[in-house]
Amino acid sequence: MTNASLNTQKSTPQFDVEPLLTQVWKEAEQEHQKLQDIFAVMGWADLPDALKIEIKDDVGAMVRELEGQYSTCDPYVIKRRERVSYWVDTFQSGVCSLQTAIKALKVTKL
Secondary structure (H helix, E strand, O other): OOHHHHHHHHOOOOOOOHHHHHHHHHHHHHHHHHHHHHHHHOOOOOOOHHHHHHHHHHHHHHHHHHOOOOOOOOHHHHHHHHHHHHHHHHHHOOOOOHHHHHHHHOOOOO
């Protein structure tokens, strides 16, 4: 076998990823806009992006519960929501720095 025939046999079929990437980009933009709208409704639109990133999962969970997707009475979830509200309010009022709020809200991954 020649090198040319080996290259032909080993090559993979061409896959057009552009439509897939376009769809992923569109969905990410929609999710981002939804989160921005939620932050605005909560009065948190002016929060720095670093703090928004730290609490985006919490805010998304709050919205899903309000939409009726589930309900929780878990004391840890309730306490986390109280912590998020407390530290955002504390940051917005100027009592603590951005770094302090982020550090207080950072969730350690298992």
